[in-house]
Amino acid sequence: MGISALTGSRLRERRLAAGLRQADLAALAGISGSYLNLIEHNRRRIAPDLLDRLAAALGVEPRALQEGAGGALVDDLRAAAAGIPQAGAELDRIEDFAGRFPGWAALVAAQNARILSLVRAVEALNDRMSHDPHLSAALHEVLSAVSSVRSAAAILVDTEDIEPEWRERFHRNLHQDSERLAAGAEALVAYLDAGGQAEEQGLASPQEEVEAWAAARGWDLAVGDEAALTLASGAARELARGLVAQAARDRAALPDPDFTAALARLGPDPAALAARFGAAVPAAFRRIALAPGAEAGLVTCDASGTLTLRKPVEGFALPRFGAACPLWPLFAALSRPMTPIEALVATPGPQGRRFRTRAFCMPRHPGGFRGPELREAAMLILPEPPGPPTAEPVLPVGSTCRICPRGDCAARREPSILTA
Numbered sequence: 001m002g003i004s005a006l007t008g009s010r011l012r013e014r015r016l017a018a019g020l021r022q023a024d025l026a027a028l029a030g031i032s033g034s035y036l037n038l039i040e041h042n043r044r045r046i047a048p049d050l051l052d053r054l055a056a057a058l059g060v061e062p063r064a065l066q067e068g069a070g071g072a073l074v075d076d077l078r079a080a081a082a083g084i085p086q087a088g089a090e091l092d093r094i095e096d097f098a099g100r101f102p103g104w105a106a107l108v109a110a111q112n113a114r115i116l117s118l119v120r121a122v123e124a125l126n127d128r129m130s131h132d133p134h135l136s137a138a139l140h141e142v143l144s145a146v147s148s149v150r151s152a153a154a155i156l157v158d159t160e161d162i163e164p165e166w167r168e169r170f171h172r173n174l175h176q177d178s179e180r181l182a183a184g185a186e187a188l189v190a191y192l193d194a195g196g197q198a199e200e201q202g203l204a205s206p207q208e209e210v211e212a213w214a215a216a217r218g219w220d221l222a223v224g225d226e227a228a229l230t231l232a233s234g235a236a237r238e239l240a241r242g243l244v245a246q247a248a249r250d251r252a253a254l255p256d257p258d259f260t261a262a263l264a265r266l267g268p269d270p271a272a273l274a275a276r277f278g279a280a281v282p283a284a285f286r287r288i289a290l291a292p293g294a295e296a297g298l299v300t301c302d303a304s305g306t307l308t309l310r311k312p313v314e315g316f317a318l319p320r321f322g323a324a325c326p327l328w329p330l331f332a333a334l335s336r337p338m339t340p341i342e343a344l345v346a347t348p349g350p351q352g353r354r355f356r357t358r359a360f361c362m363p364r365h366p367g368g369f370r371g372p373e374l375r376e377a378a379m380l381i382l383p384e385p386p387g388p389p390t391a392e393p394v395l396p397v398g399s400t401c402r403i404c405p406r407g408d409c410a411a412r413r414e415p416s417i418l419t420a
Contacts, residue, residue, distance in 0.1 A: 007051070010065050012040035013100055014058050028057035073098050076109035083112065083349075119349070122403075122417070138184060145181035149174060208320070209236035210243060211310055219290045219311055221247035243309075247290065253279035254287045263288065268296060268382055270358060271340050281340075281360050285378040297355075297381035299330055303374065313381050315353040317399035325398045326411045330379035333359035337375060344384065345397045348405050354384040354394065 015025050026036040030053065038044040046054070048062075055062040074095055081089035090097075098105040152174045156167065209231050214221065221244050231237045254262075254277045266272045270284035277284075282300075289298035289311055297313030301324075310318045318324070324331075329343045341359045346352055361377040398404030401414050 007046055007065050008040045008042040018058055025057055029053040073105055073109055077105060080108055080112035141184035145177050145184055148177040206233055206235035206239050210239045220292055250283045250286050253283050259287060282362050282378050285380055289380060300378045301330060302376055316347055316355055316381050319400040323400050327397045329357045329359040330377050333361040334377040337361040337363045343395045344392050345395045348398050356382040356384055
């Protein structure tokens with residue numbers, strides 16, 4: 001590795017940490033103090049043999065003076081600066097900062113990571129509180145029972161001459177509603193205590209059960225129907241069997257190893273791959289995203305916009321239940337059937353990333369000409385490879401309005417808790 005322009009700064013920091021004067025280090029290296037001073041202020045480059053002598057005098061490896069702060073630390077500092085652009089961090093001096101004050105640099109990076117972790121936790125908790133149908137149902141049951149108990153108690157307290165028959169009826173209602181309240185409260189507490197183990201206790205939706213089951217297998221659906229028997233609910237087992245059967249049909253339409261070779265040659269282009277094999281475009285979407293080791297994400301929805309399958313990809317948050325970002329190309333495809341749609345999108349936040357999305361909607365008419373038209377749209381989510389950003393327009397998207405910090409979004413339907 002070449003000697004960088006900041007080698008002198010790192011040399012000075014090492015000398016001060018060792019408690020040596022410039023004159024002492026210069027004498028050990030066999031140069032003048034004035035020349036060492038110019039080197040330490042990055043006004044003279046250091047010859048390799050001189051670097052070796054200086055490193056030996058300081059008791060360090062020459063590489064330590066050449067490389068400075070690790071690339072990962074510098075990247076973390078850049079990410080922290082990007083999160084608060086109004087702070088005006090001097091990005092052109094970021095390596096100098098990391099080299100001179102590695103402890104403070106590591107602290108800034110760690111604090112930024114902690115902030116991002118807390119933001120993600122808030123997003124997850126809010127998503128669960130806002131959109132979890134089981135939690136909503138449990139809360140509704142508790143509130144309904146409380147209202148019933150309160151109404152019956154109020155009547156008993158406020159009515160002095162109530163007839164014995166009605167009093168007995170109200171007492172019976174109080175007893176039944178109290179039992180309902182206790183059962184609802186127990187279910188609510190059990191659900192909240194279950195946390196991430198909700199699926200194991202049968203408290204997740206069938207779709208969540210199936211997605212967790214598939215994710216645990218790396219989305220490798222080349223398994224028999226008997227694997228679905230491990231799921232807790234009958235509805236989840238039925239969904240899993242359907243997913244496995246669909247994967248088998250997709251493999252028959254786009255068989256290996258021909259599909260693997262075509263994917264390497266044509267890239268993750270569902271339309272091109274479908275044309276190559278004479279298969280349906282949605283089948284190509286699933287084959288690309290559900291191939292072993294695939295880094296692509298996949299989202300599908302029906303005509304109502306409800307997400308029916310969610311295979312996540314790192315950096316692109318997917319809501320647990322409907323109410324996804326209306327700007328997703330997925331929904332544009334839903335309104336334009338049989339039209340391929342491609343867009344470069346960017347996620348919000350300090351660690352926002354870019355993804356190449358490809359979407360397509362395929363209508364079906366299972367009831368014939370007089371039956372309803374059923375539409376299913378799919379969106380492939382491909383991480384954009386690292387490198388200089390392209391001049392292509394970028395579509396800002398989010399996960400769901402409730403946890404999206406883009407305050408100026410024209411498609412916003414409700415305020416975000418992250419900008420309140």
